[in-house]
Amino acid sequence: MNSTNLDPTKDTLVPLLRRMLLIRRVEERLSADFHAGKLPGGVHLYIGQEAVAAGVCAHLRDSDTITSTHRGHGHFLAKGGSPRAMMAEIWGKQEGICRGMGGSMHVADVSKGILGANGIVAAGLAIATGSAFAAKLDKGDRVAVCFFGDGASNQGTFMECLNVSTLWQLPTIFVCENNNFSEFSPTATVTAGAIIDRARAFKIPCTAVDGNDVLAVWRAAGAAVEHARKGGGPSFIEAHTYRLHGHLEAEKSFLKSPYREDREIEEWRQRDPLRRFKDYLTGERICDGGEIDALEAEIAEIVEDAARFAEAGEPADPNLVFDIMFHEQRA
């Protein structure tokens, strides 16, 4: 019996909320810090999409790997990355998870199986496929998940990775987060047909889910992970969601015209995955308001602590580049 067909218990549900809240509140802080001019580089925020990372990563162990995108904070935190180390990275500090060398678009924690956010659209697909190949060679039950956007699905590498993963029956889990936009282009203006149909051509398990419904994501991902762990090969999930913030926080400073209507953003706010999940938990009497408030308070403290840690950190070591460009060899 597939365990994920069962109704999740409170022990499963509360951690899901916790992860979603953590992502949301960390990113709200990053947004504020960015607009206050405190961050050295740009940030692409995941606000509105938290259910996808949380619902998928709930099934993963540290030994499983994920690859992510330029919009990678949510995946990093959902897979168990440290808020302190991530924020310090985004601040460009020595204490950062990549010692200040990578920044927002490149947060990675290999010890947690987070092979990294990535600045090259669709690069993570092949990296995850390679990691899945390694998992298969190891003969264990590790899986590799690649998170990618609807925009990334237009890169040829998507087809190439589906092909190799299917041909070799690799434990690759393709999670396409369709958030309606590819940068500033509405998805339909740059994407023909349904993305899921591209994966269906390979006759692998394909599921479309409401990406703003964390339980729907959690169920679909549970099935895909179990399938991969048992040696069943790759799966594809398309999670339909929406990014509530800009493509990047700075976009209003350089775009001459809007690319979406405020009304549309407002509509999607009504479907905010975090609010929906809270309503579900209280409506089903799984949690009461007091429990959720306590969780909010706990998360607020974690975020405040991480932000302070980041701000107080030491600037990156400028000479590090020469020491770490190669392993045991100076650049």
Place this chain on the structure above:
Amino acid sequence: MAKKRYIQAINDALMEEMARDPKIILFGEDVEISMFGDTQGLRARFGADRIRNTPICEATLTGMAVGAAASGYRVVLHMMFSNFIYTGFDAIANQMAKLRLMTGGQMRFPITVLAGYGGGRSSAAQHSDTPYPALMNLGGVNVVVPASPADAKGLLKTVLRADNPTFFLEAGGRGAETAEVPDDDYTIPLGKAAVLREGRDVTIVAIGTMVKHGVAAAAELAGKGIDAELIDVRSLVPFDEDTVLASVRKTGRLVVADEARDRCSAASHICAVVADKGFGSLKAAPKRVTVPNVAMPYAPNAEKNVLPNATKIAEAAAALVNAKAGS
């Protein structure tokens, strides 16, 4: 003359040339809304046939540029950040740069590839490269690196009217810088460097993003009684050897400022040319001021540490001038 932003000058050149020549088409990711501003307003003026947003698919876009050009169009391909040139590199290196020769000269490739390059904004290593050394080494593509608004406009017009594939690389983060741009319909030939300042003591050759720092370095050196000659190469392929060699014959000293990584940089090539053809006039070994052979770090202090700047250029030049002959 009127003061114009660098990015506006590029936009003007595109507007004027697309109005002149209905065979010019332009495509790339989000060129309609225009992130950098260089393609701003083109869609409204020239319509969907000639200006198009594409899906994210660089490997296909570069191949499509080759195919559309081989079929009679004059293609402008916008690659956004220059690092994405790597994503589309196969059709650039194996097709665009080679097919003309391989078809016995049957094909012509009026292709202009636009991309912003360079660091300095904490964009990290995948959005900060200066990739022209790789392009210079292909053989079959031109590489243009305008530093001023007037040059950007005049060079782009030349490129858009020419029949060879050309990378027109925009100095990243410099779009808002303004300078005088002539009002008339002028062009600037490729392969002609500009001498921005005449001097006797040392030649500073600056490339693209480094020109601004070269200007500041020359001013700094003047304060110390060192008279630097400053040359903006403007195009790397073709490259104006004559202007650089003539200058070195006069000064006997050469510093090349280049934002590429040092190994096989454009600066290495220029120093090699001067060592080869100007050896007799050199009073000291040529110096390169470049980025070390590392990936661009994100943290601002670490990034600043590896990027060339006016002080590094001035120090290199002063060291050459102050070095005793033969040491």
